Amino acid sequence: MWKRAGRPLAAALLVTAFPAMAGTLTVETAEGRVLLTERAPEGSEWCLSWNHSVTGGHVADCFVNREGRMILSRSYLHDFSAGLGEVEGRGGRLVNAPEGGYWLEGIDQPMPDNALPVRIGRPSTDHRLSVGGRQHRLSPLAAGERVYLQLE
Incomplete structure (x- = not known):
């Protein structure tokens, strides 16, 4: 697991002290700097x-x-450019998106350790996280850095 020693205990205390925060999405750098924390209750979606x-x-x-x-x-997927498209062995079905491009729906792939490691791109890549009706721009916060999206 990628977490530093002591972090799981802190997360457990946070959930115990603030039960309304159960289901928390955190974006944290590899060095442990927390970029943002958002509620992500059961059934919620973030992109x-x-x-x-x-x-x-x-x-x-x-x-x-x-x-x-x-x-x-x-x-x-806006099209089938380099690195985009269906991944062999991964579930899902391709559906035309009303705005153009395609959705690969029904993937249903659990993320190991409830985390996604991501290298945040430069400003032109403009990594964004949409959760709870809010959009957070990650590139200005951590361009070039490895971060972890973690559901706790």
């Missing part, structure tokens, strides 16, 4: 979006809290 590094087109991975597990539920 990590960015601009494709070659084409500049919109890409997104969307996750849900399902029984306390971080599940990759669907992905948006």
